[in-house]
Amino acid sequence: MGLLSGLLGMGSAVNSEKIDALIGPLLADGERIDKAYQLVRDLFVFTDKRIILLDKQGLTGKKQFVLSVPYSKITKYALETAGHFDLDAEIKLWVGSEPEPISRELGKGNDVRELYKALSNHLL
Numbered sequence: 213m214g215l216l217s218g219l220l221g222m223g224s225a226v227n228s229e230k231i232d233a234l235i236g237p238l239l240a241d242g243e244r245i246d247k248a249y250q251l252v253r254d255l256f257v258f259t260d261k262r263i264i265l266l267d268k269q270g271l272t273g274k275k276q277f278v279l280s281v282p283y284s285k286i287t288k289y290a291l292e293t294a295g296h297f298d299l300d301a302e303i304k305l306w307v308g309s310e311p312e313p314i315s316r317e318l319g320k321g322n323d324v325r326e327l328y329k330a331l332s333n334h335l336l
Contacts, residue, residue: 235264247330258330281307283334291328
């Protein structure tokens with residue numbers, strides 16, 4: 213597996229063993245992780261076939277919601293950067309014919325341009 217890039221808070225690297233432990237069992241045979249970004253407790257994982265969004269829920273984070281989005285189903289995507297008063301950036305993915313996007317807030321200090329670039333590299 214290649215080098216994993218990640219962001220946590222002010223830009224800490226993602227631990228590759230942690231990503232393997234969380235995502236490894238969810239991967240299809242032969243699927244590989246390209247990049248992974250940790251945003252507070254949530255994960256954006258780019259594989260060679262899809263995006264996996266792992267949303268840890270509850271106080272302990274034991275409960276998890278995993279959303280798998282094949283690249284072929286993403287029709288458009290958008291990035292809203294943080295401003296002076298609105299400190300959070302936001303990434304939006306439109307999937308299939310759904311009118312509402314999948315939306316995730318990215319905390320202050322995250323380099324959202326790197327995440328947007330990873331999306332562009334996989335979708336264009």
